Amino acid sequence: xxxxxxxxxxxxxxxxxxxxxxxxxxxxxxxxxxxxxxxxxxxxxxxxxxxxxxxxxxxxxxxxxxxxxxxxxxxxxxxxxxxxxxxxxxxxxxxxxxxxxxxxxxxxxxxxxxxxxxxxxxxxxxxxxxxxxxxxxxxxxxxxxxxxxxxxxxxxxxxxxxxxxxxxxxxxxxxxxxxxxxxxxxxxxxxxxxxxxxxxxxxxxxxxxxxxxxxxxxxxxxxxxxxxxxxxxxxxxxxxxxxxxx
Numbered sequence: 598x599x600x601x602x603x604x605x606x607x608x609x610x611x612x613x614x615x616x617x618x619x620x621x622x623x624x625x626x627x628x629x630x631x632x633x634x635x636x637x638x639x640x641x642x643x644x645x646x647x648x649x650x651x652x653x654x655x656x657x658x659x660x661x662x663x664x665x666x667x668x669x670x671x672x673x674x675x676x677x678x679x680x681x682x683x684x685x686x687x688x689x690x691x692x693x694x695x696x697x698x699x700x701x702x703x704x705x706x707x708x709x710x711x712x713x714x715x716x717x718x719x720x721x722x723x724x725x726x727x728x729x730x731x732x733x734x735x736x737x738x739x740x741x742x743x744x745x746x747x748x749x750x751x752x753x754x755x756x757x758x759x760x761x762x763x764x765x766x767x768x769x770x771x772x773x774x775x776x777x778x779x780x781x782x783x784x785x786x787x788x789x790x791x792x793x794x795x796x797x798x799x800x801x802x803x804x805x806x807x808x809x810x811x812x813x814x815x816x817x818x819x820x821x822x823x824x825x826x827x828x829x830x831x832x833x834x835x836x837x838x839x840x841x842x843x
Contacts, residue, residue: 598623598624598625599623599624599625599646599647599710599711599714600625600627600643600645600646600647601618601624601625601626601627601645601646601647601648601649602626602627602628602629602630602636602639602640602643602645602647602648602649602670603615603618603626603628603629603630603648603649604629604630604631604633604636604648604649604650604651604654604662605629605631605649605650605651605654605675606631606651606653606654606655607631607651608631610651610675610696611629611631613698614626614629614649614675614698614703615629617698617700617703617704620700621704621707623711624647624707627643627645628643628645631654632656633654633656633657633658633659633662634656634657634831634834636648636662637657637662637665637666637831637834637835638834638835638839640666640669640670640835641835641836644669644670645670646670646671646714647670647671647672647673647691647710647714648666648670648671648672648673649672649673649675649694650662650663650672650673650674650675651674651675651676652674652675652676652678653676653677653678657831659674659676660688661828661831663688663690664688664787664828665828665831665832665835667787667788668689668788671691671710671713671714672688672690672691673690673691673692673693673694673706673707673710674690674692674693674694675694675696675698676693676694676695676696677695677696679695691706691709691710691713692705692706692709692710694706733749733750733751734747734748734749734750735747735748735750735784735785736748737765737772737774737776738774738775739772739773739774740773740774740775746772748765748767748772750785750786750789750790750800751800752767752768753765753766753767753800753803754766754767754768754800754803754814754815754817755797755798755799755800755803755814755817755819756781756790756797756798756799757796757797758777758778758781758795758796758797758798759796761775761776761777762774762775762776763776763777763778763781766817768815778792778795778796778798781798782798785798788801789801789802791828791829791832792825793812793819793820793821793822793825793826793829794819794820794821794822794825795822795824795825797819797820797822799812799814799819800814801832801836803815807821807833810826
């Protein structure tokens, strides 16, 4: 039985998908909501197999939701805008349903999801930031004597950008390489790293404290920029252990 979650800010869209899901014996709609924040909390505790996700929603859109979801469930996007399809597939979605959603098209997408959920995942070479098998190290080229250095992701304390260069800070060294922050983000696994500022990317598991507009990583205090604050706090909120009564 595939346990499903529907997230859409339009109640009538939820009603339609609820009706379609009820026609498939091997699917069970466990929860539906118009609130994407509530949906993230649900995923944290219940881990549904398949999520039907709208793109245009207030507070948190579907693409932001996908980044925070970090591959924990299979996703079928639902929207009235075809131009987001390519970006959706970059996040490894199952399929893309254009509204108004026809039953025949819905069933085709569901068949794809069933096949993926029933087929054991096969590890693929790392080629991007959301691959199923992520390397635990990276290689960078330094300006000093044209050396290539391996950096273990677990050793990174934080990363600082300055123009076309980035500095990797570990507990024992600072390693500088010619790379922009955008290029860096495209190579780092989003399940492990998050950008918090125009100049900083941090490993999520190294964050020891968040206080106002700063976070602590060991003895380092780093600023949280306004542009990145919302996504950072949503990521944090989705990982906070809470009683179901809260």
